[in-house]
Amino acid sequence: RPELDENLLEFVYYDLSPTDKVIMEYYFGMRGKPKLKSVEIAKKAGVSPAKVTKTISNITDMLSKWYSYAK
Numbered sequence: 001r002p003e004l005d006e007n008l009l010e011f012v013y014y015d016l017s018p019t020d021k022v023i024m025e026y027y028f029g030m031r032g033k034p035k036l037k038s039v040e041i042a043k044k045a046g047v048s049p050a051k052v053t054k055t056i057s058n059i060t061d062m063l064s065k066w067y068s069y070a071k
Contacts, residue, residue, distance in 0.1 A: 008066055012066065019055075020055050022045045023041055023047075023059075026040070027056055
């Protein structure tokens with residue numbers, strides 16, 4: 001995976017729901033949050049680990065799409 005640009009992360013982050021923002025923050029270690037595993041993120045966000053996995057998949061798909069456009 002290419003190094004992610006902070007601006008790209010913020011661009012994708014901006015349109016997420018509050019819960020998805022929490023998931024993204026802990027997955028990527030954004031905004032002073034530590035990077036956590038899916039099970040730990042699920043506890044912090046109050047959702048199932050499956051929801052975290054699905055959300056991360058959706059976010060990484062969006063990042064890949066925007067990264068390819070930004071090249």
